[in-house]
Amino acid sequence: MLSDEERHQGRAFKPENQIIEVISENSKVLIYIDEHRKFLVKPHMKRRLETDRGIIDLENIIGKKYGDYVETTLGVKAYLLKPMLSDFIEKFRRVTQVIYPKDLAFIVFKSGVSSGSIVVEAGTGSGVLTAALAYYVKPSGRVYTYEVRKEFIAIARSNIKMAGLENYVVFKNKNIESGIDEKNVDAVFYDLPTPWKLIDVAYDALKKSGVLAVFIPTMEQLLKTISALREHKGFINIEAYDIMLRRYKTIPGEVRPMTWAVSHTGYMVFARKILI
């Protein structure tokens, strides 16, 4: 354990950490004009960005720093932000119903995943949960993600690459019903229609005390999943949740929850493997 003194000399004070991140041809940039005008760009891939607030010549953002701004041809300020995981996910190409941040965050937290974790996921879908898992297991961990539909893998792969997480994900074009190749994994994540048929498959792949996390939209699926887990006997600490997120308008004088909200995406079930 470091002494506070040692830690006090920690990274934040070493010049090499004072890196001022300069935007290059290959940098990913979130161009932020306002809440409704956010654009994810890579200078070398696009010449100009056309918006209803004016045009931005992307040549001009090269050499700028994150947090700086440029002006559009209409003189509107456009801020150059460093994209976060949530920005990338927002811009993912979606071919399936996806899991929302409110649930992604809770699934990651309850599954105990962190840097170095080895996890398995099925199905990959659009790669939203894949990206969240990869983001938290990096750099030394891995996400093994199973998907039967080749076309989904292609889309998820390009989404993951866009988020810069491709080094932490292994895509597998396999049906998980025939088993999980990886063993002794820290956690297994199911986002598929019939998780209750795959409890054994997860059990075999998990390390003891490892976590199974299941995401399902309907009550029927929730009841079947809970029953299957209880009958299997190989899991304890079986918990189920759902989350409602309220987003507030942040204009002084008008602060209130947004009128409409996503009221439901799915139920989450968590359980831990024990020795049978």
Added chain:
Amino acid sequence: MLSDEERHQGRAFKPENQIIEVISENSKVLIYIDEHRKFLVKPHMKRRLETDRGIIDLENIIGKKYGDYVETTLGVKAYLLKPMLSDFIEKFRRVTQVIYPKDLAFIVFKSGVSSGSIVVEAGTGSGVLTAALAYYVKPSGRVYTYEVRKEFIAIARSNIKMAGLENYVVFKNKNIESGIDEKNVDAVFYDLPTPWKLIDVAYDALKKSGVLAVFIPTMEQLLKTISALREHKGFINIEAYDIMLRRYKTIPGEVRPMTWAVSHTGYMVFARKILI
């Protein structure tokens, strides 16, 4: 970028990862009898655990593996789980109102924190948010946490140590009103009564495009924080949320949301630093 082939040979298959974790004198163990009987122990610190389901001689769990079980003197099975962040937090000694997992998870997600992040927090309080942050910035990141009350630091420090996260946290017995020593940090977290007075302090410490995250319980605090952020002009993408979590009973035939729930702990505000 690794080829899938290379990654396919990834960690999960190397023997050194097949470590079977054996419980030693110094292991932390979550002894799980049922939802209402979970005990966090360290064999060398305790001789015997007495419960209303019987006694467990902790000598007997040494040499067992996580996921195994022992029987109490009354013949009840007690499972030996590897504690997760959420288990530690549940057992933290609390001297302040703390942030709940539903909010911790979302705060971590929305702030973009991950392995390697350098972050600042104030106040430390019982160390619950500190622990969550340390858990996700490890191993190469750091959490610098400010707290004026020495006695809170002592408690938070022992909580953090219990969770095995002491190498990633720097405790500072300072009033953050006099400024943040660290500069160019990835994110700043405020869990204190008057965040609206400390917008400048956060602005100076944050790297450009970095995130300020604020947690406050009341509407008055929310409105003042939003107004201060708008007036400061140094932040954009100002978002506010609160989360409702529903936990479900997981006994087949009785599945329903728990009757009572924590309906509110606080509002969360997020904003990103820009060049003024």
Added chain:
Amino acid sequence: MLSDEERHQGRAFKPENQIIEVISENSKVLIYIDEHRKFLVKPHMKRRLETDRGIIDLENIIGKKYGDYVETTLGVKAYLLKPMLSDFIEKFRRVTQVIYPKDLAFIVFKSGVSSGSIVVEAGTGSGVLTAALAYYVKPSGRVYTYEVRKEFIAIARSNIKMAGLENYVVFKNKNIESGIDEKNVDAVFYDLPTPWKLIDVAYDALKKSGVLAVFIPTMEQLLKTISALREHKGFINIEAYDIMLRRYKTIPGEVRPMTWAVSHTGYMVFARKILI
């Protein structure tokens, strides 16, 4: 007090209550094809109803009974339901943001309104709350509703007439800031932008122990209303609420909360008048 025996002979058994309601030229009918195809009609006002499930000749529904059905020209069953308050409100012409059933129901309940109550409302807006109040105070009660904009009164009046509640409502094209004509009323309802400026006005009109109910969308309005009530000293039992309603899909095998929901329409405040 009646004996159970007397009551046992109660209305439900007298033939005059066995009235089989026959649909006439002037009956209001909710033509129900499915959840997305509900039409409120009055035979003598319309010749034919054209839908994407076929045409209905409204002549043909005269003489039918509520609960019966007719077939469209495409052979689809169209059920003839007796419209309820909630059906009428759903079909009201809306010129303002309206209060939703989840809130209407709670406002009525908490204000203690029932058959015979004399209540005052401002502003009338589209007449949704007006209708709900009229529905519960009928037949002997009255709703006095104040509205400054003549055009809104016209619309509300036609909405109220459509719902058959015109005998229980008195429309007043007056600015309530200049006072409430009625005195000793059972309850006062405010659905207007600055209720905190009108606490005195409500106080003067209310009978002692009467209820003031306020509906406001934003946090700023909620805080100002609460403060004004506390400072006025003429009200106690000050309570504030908001309601989230989850609607579930009712197709077996697909039961789940609807994905999107109205997350917020407004906050409700209730208080009771006392002697100062």
Added chain:
Amino acid sequence: MLSDEERHQGRAFKPENQIIEVISENSKVLIYIDEHRKFLVKPHMKRRLETDRGIIDLENIIGKKYGDYVETTLGVKAYLLKPMLSDFIEKFRRVTQVIYPKDLAFIVFKSGVSSGSIVVEAGTGSGVLTAALAYYVKPSGRVYTYEVRKEFIAIARSNIKMAGLENYVVFKNKNIESGIDEKNVDAVFYDLPTPWKLIDVAYDALKKSGVLAVFIPTMEQLLKTISALREHKGFINIEAYDIMLRRYKTIPGEVRPMTWAVSHTGYMVFARKILI
């Protein structure tokens, strides 16, 4: 239809409506000291009310008016409020899990019940829903309530009497499985364990286009009820809901949702009878 002029002469202006309600020996009074000290009393039944804020000699409240106050022996103001339905329900003796106001209000609203309605309920339980129904059908309507357990009827009867609603309720110590005596009723309400077995019973009692309302706590019950309604074919417009109510602290400077809330009591299902 009355002219506005006629209505303008309406009740609120006639002296007989200016009745100043004087508290008599038999009046029911809600003695309100603060949110946590509310007492429902009837002067002739009690000599003195002892509270931790002092004693009140109930003789002294006779002759006072609602909204007035008396002082306790410790000089604390105690306000004399006219009890509302919600006050009575709060003080009901409870022998069963009861339905909460948030749900009572919505059930009444969605069922279309109002003054004059003839409705049937099973089971009576503690009489909370019975009271809400009686309150809205009065004076000319009736609630026929079925309950198999004699002891519950006795308790519900005394609760209903306390609320002054005994003239509008017929108690029946019968098992509803053997059928509903009343026919052509406006609505049927089920608050019992196996409503899906009683769809036919409700169908036979309801008038066409009448409403069946079901309240059940668990998901399994909700799914069975929905399936039974779909299979029966005699009901359309099948809707299911649940409601979350947030109560806010109303102390200026501390306004926020209460930390703990009743997160779930039950699911509500509504359907309308059609001709089969």
